[in-house]
Amino acid sequence: MLYTHITAAYQQHFSSAPLLVRAPGRVNLIGEHTDYTGGFVLPAAIDKEICFAVGLNGSTQARLFSYDQQEAYTTELADVQPGQPQWANYLKGVVAQFQHRGITVPGFDCVFGGNVPIGAGMSSSAAVECGLAFALNELLGTRLSRMELARMAQLAEHEFAGVQCGIMDQFASLFGRSNQVVRLDCRSLEYEYFPFDTQACHIVLCNSGVKHSLASSEYNTRRQECEKGVAVLSQYYPQVQSLRDATLEQLAAHQRELGEVVYRRCRYVVEENHRVVTACQYLEAGDLAAFGQHMYASHAGLRDDYEVSCPELDILVEAARPLPGVYGARMMGGGFGGCTINLVAPEQVEQFVAAMKTAYQQQLGRVLETYQTTIMGGVDVLEPTVHAA
Template sequence: MAEQLQTIRTLVRKAKKLYLKKFHEEAKVFAYAPGRVNLIGEHTDYNGGFVMPMALPLYTVWAGKRYDGTFAEIFTNAAGVEEPTVRFGIYNLDRSGPAWSNYVKGVLSCYFGKLNAFKAVIVSTVPVGGGLSSSAALSVSTYMFLDELNGGRSELTKIEKALACKKAENIFAGAPCGIMDPFIALLGEAESVLLIDCRSLTFEPITLADPKIVVLITNCNVRHDLAGGEYDERQKECFKAAELMGKEFLRDADYMDFRELLENRFKLKAPTSLLKRARHVISEIKRTFDGARLLKNSKFEQFGRLMYESHESLRDDFEVSCPELDQLVELTRGVEGVFGSRMTGGGFGGCTVTLMYADAVDKLIKRIQKGYDGVPTFYVCKPSNGTKRLCECARVA
């Protein structure tokens, strides 16, 4: 927790300096939200299933000030590149400007409370396009910033805020994401992953506090875009498969339902791709549920095998992996101290997540650096807290 706070303090100081440089005055209002990684349960959230993410010590931070008027001005170097200041009317929102600004505008359009004009800067350590939910970190931190402009008052619970941020991404930014990302950004717990039921929106913390165990995230540095057509196509295929089985969501289907669909595929005119999508989701939900039981009992080796099975299913049945991710996962196999590895996030690039012993990290990193065809980036992480209020500037800077 202390290390997490120190990271946030460092980013707040950076944001304060940047705000002073850009707007020639002191920032008064601050907010942040973390990125996330999903240990298992991929492409199951929008199917009403289970997921098992954790919040990361990687953050998107806002620093700003409230103004009278009807305009917002935002400067960001969140993607590592300084962009021109974006200015727009808070009551006259459109989709002009850079793509990232649509996530901010979307949250303003879904915000439950008084809107205030403001100036702000955004800084971030969450890699963009890496499958670590930079979009949800931006959306949730935006919502928290709007709350802070209202003195920290909010009409919504954290789960309701997660739903508002999901709506903002779906409708305004055009990203067909599920509930997992904003949910874990708001409700993540230090030293725990969350088993989230994405239909009931209930969750169970599962302790992952063993000091010998860490999560290694490896960014293949191939970017993907969740607003792209492939992600949307996978969702539609899942919904169609559920419909053919007479289910509301694939979460309601089991192997018997899938076998019946397989037997009637020609009668129902179900293409092979649709069958493969259904098989992945049904098996992945079971893996996630089984994985929760294993983690509760510290059965890390068995959990790791489920991670490898998950990757193979995402590669072969859901077809959202890529050669770079496949290579990274293969390089972890047979390394002493590694339990399991898989791609994480929407797919088509991004990151792998590996569960392993801390004392094996250096050995694995060296192997990947030697064997991987690209230039990877590494993050060694433990579960962190979700977003909280930064009540007083003196406490964080």
């Protein structure tokens, strides 16, 4: 079991008794690339997670060990800087956020590892950031709220990993609830839970096998294109402070000035925000078929207007569409690879997986990896039930 391995690795490297924390990855049912534009998202925490063993060591150093990489890294806490190895930046960035708030972080030891697939769009990086932030908050007794921890984890990614991400991933990891999805208003940070009936519908992720790096220029370029659209619109409509405030009519009226590319980027975001709100109404009504149609529309927008899909993701969505028991499918995450998220009737999951693997092999000559996930609660302390020898 994951926690047993992490605890054993901690005892092998360090002497203190650790605090055990689990931090889940996330799926996002709908609402992609809307978080950094002040829009709506609909994520859920899942049973793929990162486990942490963290303890104070009485020194001035953070001694970190990545169980998955089998690599150790030590840094003086008085001089925390981004650098190599890359995995340590997510942890150091969290430490820096505590320090920015005037909180002294004493020496600590940390072993972490997990089963969130890297580069599959399930936010392994956010799970790493949130897990350490939560553990330090517990160990230091700083009593920071979960929302404050989410903000700190987001800033850690901005400043130490170089990705100008929105807050959705960190929020989902910290605020997840079993059998519920949570709609977050990324502007006001107000949120509302909606039921997700895991008896009526299972979540299956299909991994394209294409690895993406969100730090690549494309992600930040999309953000800049959205900001350019707001800059144009706000000259005419002062109330438009983000794309959340914009309408399709306003975009159409200034299409020429926006330029074709910026226009399409902005149109996608405005339409996607509408889709999230409507999709939540379908979820409350238990209308999974209508919800699924919004997922397909989301993918089409991401493919054609936002241009963050790739041939492998498009093939997976189209292969899923005609299969029995499939309510909806779309790419999930930053794009350029990673997974599709599929809502599938429970009795059809086995046949769905087999059909998707066959289709991917036939069309691309590749082996398809799939994951069935369960919606779980957010970051929390683990009560260890097993003591590793």
